[in-house]
Amino acid sequence: MSELPAPPALPILPAPAPPCEHELVLKVIPMPADSNANGDIFGGWVMAQVDLAGSVLPARYIRGRMATVAVNEFIFKQPVRVGDICSFFAHVTRIGRTSVTVEVEVYSERFAGQGQYLKVTEARLTYVAIDADGRPRAVVLPGAQ
Numbered sequence: 001m002s003e004l005p006a007p008p009a010l011p012i013l014p015a016p017a018p019p020c021e022h023e024l025v026l027k028v029i030p031m032p033a034d035s036n037a038n039g040d041i042f043g044g045w046v047m048a049q050v051d052l053a054g055s056v057l058p059a060r061y062i063r064g065r066m067a068t069v070a071v072n073e074f075i076f077k078q079p080v081r082v083g084d085i086c087s088f089f090a091h092v093t094r095i096g097r098t099s100v101t102v103e104v105e106v107y108s109e110r111f112a113g114q115g116q117y118l119k120v121t122e123a124r125l126t127y128v129a130i131d132a133d134g135r136p137r138a139v140v141l142p143g144a145q
């Protein structure tokens, strides 16, 4: 019995270099149902994703219930389009007594432009650690008494 030829090696494409040094906290692709009357993505959809992405690093510090207390700044720099791969990068800018503030940068890779990152949004949000009654509680940093 003759041996079958070896299958061709899978072409593994390298990951593109990230557009910034901050931590990748979310990737998501908007669908047509997320679009507005212009055919671009509805700003409220972007805001909801940023709120979720922004909570990832505060959760590491707060380790329990928390609430968004403020969207301190939100800038839509470029429209997001259906089918973009949206990457959310975040970094902590302040740790207060009960709150953690983060900056979130959002980059789109257009449908046919994989690896070419376009900054579409930047935002700064603050999350508060809350107790079971919804009142602010102190953020206890790892290693602190």
Ligand SMILES: CC(C)(COP(=O)(O)OP(=O)(O)OC[C@H]1O[C@@H](n2cnc3c(N)ncnc32)[C@H](O)[C@@H]1OP(=O)(O)O)[C@@H](O)C(=O)NCCC(=O)NCCS
Binding pocket: 067, 068, 069, 070, 072, 095, 096, 097, 098, 099, 100, 126, 128, 130, 134, 135, 136
């Ligand atoms: C979050 C909440 C518990 C805070 O209660 P509060 O009595 O206003 O608390 P405080 O005034 O003590 O502020 C708590 C922290 O928030 C910070 N904070 C309050 N307003 C802020 C603002 N506009 N920007 C940045 N930080 C703010 C304070 O500086 C403090 O942080 P620190 O202790 O690290 O310095 C309360 O406002 C709340 O329940 N809000 C609704 C949250 C919610 O439902 N979010 C989802 C929105 S749909």
